[in-house]
Amino acid sequence: xxxxxxxxxxxxxxxxxxxxxxxxxxxxxxxxxxxxxxxxxxxxxxxxxxxxxxxxxxxxxxxxxxxxxxxxxxxxxxxxxxxxxxxxxxxxxxxxxxxxxxxxxxxxxxxxxxxxxxxxxxxxxxxxxxxxxxxxxxxxxxxxxxxxxxxxxxxxxxxxxxxxxxxxxxxxxxxxxxxxxxxxxxxxxxxxxxxxxxxxxxxxxxxxxxxxxxxxxxxxxxxxxxxxxxxxxxxxxxxxxxxxxxxxxxxxxxxxxxxxxxxxxxxxxxxxxxxxxxxxxxxxxxxxxxxxxxxxxxxxxxxxxxxxxxxxxxxxxx
Numbered sequence: 001x002x003x004x005x006x007x008x009x010x011x012x013x014x015x016x017x018x019x020x021x022x023x024x025x026x027x028x029x030x031x032x033x034x035x036x037x038x039x040x041x042x043x044x045x046x047x048x049x050x051x052x053x054x055x056x057x058x059x060x061x062x063x064x065x066x067x068x069x070x071x072x073x074x075x076x077x078x079x080x081x082x083x084x085x086x087x088x089x090x091x092x093x094x095x096x097x098x099x100x101x102x103x104x105x106x107x108x109x110x111x112x113x114x115x116x117x118x119x120x121x122x123x124x125x126x127x128x129x130x131x132x133x134x135x136x137x138x139x140x141x142x143x144x145x146x147x148x149x150x151x152x153x154x155x156x157x158x159x160x161x162x163x164x165x166x167x168x169x170x171x172x173x174x175x176x177x178x179x180x181x182x183x184x185x186x187x188x189x190x191x192x193x194x195x196x197x198x199x200x201x202x203x204x205x206x207x208x209x210x211x212x213x214x215x216x217x218x219x220x221x222x223x224x225x226x227x228x229x230x231x232x233x234x235x236x237x238x239x240x241x242x243x244x245x246x247x248x249x250x251x252x253x254x255x256x257x258x259x260x261x262x263x264x265x266x267x268x269x270x271x272x273x274x275x276x277x278x279x280x281x282x283x284x285x286x287x288x289x290x291x292x293x294x295x296x297x298x299x300x301x302x303x304x305x306x307x308x309x310x311x312x313x314x315x316x317x318x
Contacts, residue, residue: 094135110146113156162203188298
């Protein structure tokens with residue numbers, strides 16, 4: 001499994017980082033380090049070759065890694081002049097949704113997505129990427145603002161699901177997500193969604209009603225978590241690995257089913273192993289899809305989005 005490969009890579013990465021950062025003044029030492037670095041790189045490449053045929057369970061593991069690039073880092077690397085918008089104008093601020101106005105290659109856009117943390121403290125502040133109703137109301141507020149000022153919308157999806165707590169339900173969690181789905185379906189500006197990690201349940205779909213959906217190679221997108229699927233179907237969450245295959249939740253499965261328009265390749269071993277290369281690929285993909293969508297009229301965009309989701313789930317002929 002990919003977990004064991006990444007564990008074996010950790011000491012190699014640490015040695016390579018230590019040698020690469022060494023301050024050596026003698027040519028003999030530099031030559032010695034070069035030879036050792038080449039040997040370590042060869043060992044690393046050999047291990048990474050085992051990552052070329054990943055199972056759906058492997059991809060779920062990679063999608064959930066806390067060191068994957070999160071929306072804060074994505075915004076810093078893909079956009080300029082980002083100005084965050086806070087609050088739902090009804091109740092409070094929800095840190096699990098990050099949204100605002102930015103420029104993408106000079107074009108004004110609205111950017112929003114699920115926010116997770118890289119540490120326990122950040123995850124607690126962001127509720128582990130599980131928004132409450134205030135987060136979805138905030139997202140809808142900035143999307144309607146984008147429509148008013150004719151700005152394309154780019155969403156980044158990475159959540160285990162909306163927060164399922166009693167207090168969230170009391171404040172209208174289901175209604176907030178349903179309103180996002182309804183309003184997004186009729187927006188007259190381009191909507192582009194990028195699944196960067198795990199996209200589970202209505203919590204993901206609440207930001208996912210888009211003209212085009214892109215997915216990172218090791219991201220997953222599904223109606224619920226594999227553990228939840230296994231618990232419901234077999235009353236045994238331990239069979240989640242089997243559920244990963246049955247659910248067809250990988251980017252490759254969803255591309256084959258016509259749900260996803262493009263898969264963005266990741267470095268071998270996962271997005272966390274080559275951030276700048278990944279950001280360059282994401283930038284190219286987003287630019288190409290936005291250029292195509294921006295040539296369409298508002299009515300054509302809404303019609304295309306409607307037809308796209310009507311087609312999902314249609315029975316295919318034998």
